[in-house]
Amino acid sequence: MQTAKTLKEYRKELRESLDNEFLREAMDKFATAYPVSRANAFRGLDEKAMIAEVADAKDAAARNMDGLYAQFKAEAEKRGVKVHMAKDAAEANEIIARIAKNSNCKKIVKSKSMTAEETLLNHRLEDDGLEVIETDLGEWIIQLRHEGPTHMVMPAIHLSRYQVADLFSEVTKQKQEVDIQRLVKVARRELRQHFATADMGISGANFAIAESGTIGLVTNEGNARLVTTLPRVHVALCGLDKLTPSLNDALKSLRVLPRNATGQAITSYVTWITGANECRAAADEKKEMHIVFLDNGRRALAQDPLFSQVMRCVRCGACANVCPVYRLVGGHKMGHIYIGAIGLILTYFFHGKDKARNLVQNCINCESCKSICAGGIDLPRLIKEIRARLSEEDGAPVEATLLGKVLKNRKLFHTLLRFGKYAQKPVTGGTPYLRHLPQMFMKDHGFRALPAIADKAFRDEWETIRPRVANAKLRVALFSGCVQDFVYPEQMKAAVKVLASRGVEMDFPMDQSCCGLPVQMMAERQATIDVARQNVMAFDAAKYDYILTLCASCASHLKEGYPNILAGQTDMTGKVKLFASKVIDFSSFVHDVLGMTADDFKGKGEKVAYHSSCHLCRGLGVVEQPRALIASSGSEYCPAQEEAVCCGFGGTFSMKFPELSKELLDKKLNNAEATGATRMVADCPGCIMQIRGGAEKRGNRMKVGHIAELLAENLK
């Protein structure tokens, strides 16, 4: 749960997680094992199509939420169930407490339900003097420890076997051995007596099928079967987002959910309960069954043009499994109750902005979650949108507003950057907004060396270095982004050399500015829109075959981000579409469009490792091209572990959370060093700034640069 009130307190909590060695080790193991088991589970299947089917089915269900509820209620009540609707958490808890009272229940066994966590149901029932026992092993453990879950699927992932053994020793008043298999058996026996004596069972539901009034439960342990069978009363608490028209739709989700959650093709048990079944513990041998549907903002969310996609979530937990930030800090710091990328979002909607304010800052925008989400939810985009809403509601921090203002005036921005070259020191101390411009102005970032502003910006050299090409077959406009323009112009020059070798005609439109991603990350909505407009206007896209950028983050922001950002600007619709369609990254251009191969390069057999930038491999889906180019350049490509895991830069993220940025960078460097490579290349100047800075700080001799430089050096 989130208790930190300020960013400072939150960072202190993060520090505690980083210092928890068991947690770090457990999370690292999990983060490396999970992608392998997930890939195995999807092998031979069309994963993207399966996810798209879930998304379509869930979208349709969300649109018809009220209709499905009415249908479900009618069908379930025909079969002897009482169906309730709760508008919020308190009402859901109230309904369930009342059922317990009316039916004279004293003891309750529960199977896992994130919805019951959302409403803090146990607290309420315990306040009423009821005995509530969680029977899912992980939930039972955290209940005994008076904690909330740290993962939606593995709630006790943060605890070690030693902690569990101590806990079970306390519960049984017998010394328990530290042996997982035996501890599990202790739980089996201890919990069995509770099933046998409980009056009420409470479950969640993974599906609520309207057509037949059926709920579906997806579990591995088998406790939900006992919970729904033994006690004379059964209450299922179910979010309205679980409504689905037919078994067919449920089966579609069921194909993806376990594969995504735990790498299983299916869980041990999937249980379909239709109506109030036989129950020999009840007076009339018929179960008293209630289904409580929880709204708590879901109906409004389902109508939101952007956020309705949140309703597609099947609670597989995968967005935490792949999140580099979750891996570092664990679940208690990555969500109030719901965890991971979706946790950041749901915290805002279900638990309010006070709980969400700091949490939503803690996303590095690496898009790992988006690339695996079972419902195809654009999670990073929604997180950025919540930041924008929060800063509109609460007012933005001074730095963000100033940066926004500066960026709106391209000339001022560029003058300040040029000025930075002469006065880097005084600027760092004296001018607050510049501290949040590209990183070289930052202090407190001792974990990596920071570069200086180049003597001459690329834009100031352009006219003199511009190649004159006759009879060009391809016309390309260059988009540099601020880092390559002002800090690493040599990367741009290298690209120009490679393109010129193939007779490509190039332009550098002078009105271009920062792509705007930094201000979007800082939730400056208006500045984000203004800068996007300005850049689209700066390029006469119709004149060019391609708009080429060497920065993966810029590329993905221009190509994927701009159409969304400018969606409300009707005068821009055609222009932005054309603009976005022309944007291409360097590696794709050289490999796919120019078709350059080993014949074009001489090479010297250098050992080269690769960092696969988030916005290139996930943002744009470019995976093979840069690796092929490294090999073509005559170098030896040395694959590193976790090549596609974020380097920790994340633009403004690394300024807000330097301690997390450093950890990610350390992992990146360790993996690169382990390959024995003498050079590492990437497709993004931001990543290069981060990794090169870290390598310099370590004093290792690895050269870090852009793939364009490697190619330019090795041109025949």
Added chain:
Amino acid sequence: MSATNDLARLMREKAEAVGATVVELKNLKEAFAYALDVCDKKEACQLLVSGCEEKLSDKAEALCETKQEKVVAAPNLSDDEYAAFSALCAERGVKCIREGLRGHLAGIDIGVAHADMAIAETGTCVIDSTSEELRLSSMISEIHMAILPKSRIKATAFDAEREVNALINTGTPRYTAFITGPSRTADIERVLAIGVHGPLELHILMLED
């Protein structure tokens, strides 16, 4: 016929991959004999696996002690089948029941049930569990056995969809189970442990039709 065998092969492969035991038998008679052979070999209260040997709190201990003789349950056999099976059980000195499972919540040794169908792609048995006795026998048995005619194996859940729908949507209350392997958890340090709440073993007895 070979399509049936292909499905049976896939079913075996997928079920074994999740820890189920799969045997191919000719008929129900062999299935009964198999069940009792397994029963003979197992300890009455599975001391080493199910938890009775662990040091428990007094109440849990008391529940453990209520179970002494070997018990098998077979609630969804037809009357004739049940008569044949319970006669065999009597010969071997095993108690056979088809109702009153609530009196055995500490656990029974073996539960035997006809499966309605199976889904080969995931190694899943589909069992109509509307009868509470059947439900319990598949939950509290230490070894659960599902009898599955090969002709009832479908390739995918979507191939089984129409028939599953016919089970869950009849207009009356229904309880339908997809069962894939034994009960499992990985809640402590993500280490796989079998038999946390449900059966420790699942045996699928595939019969020629």
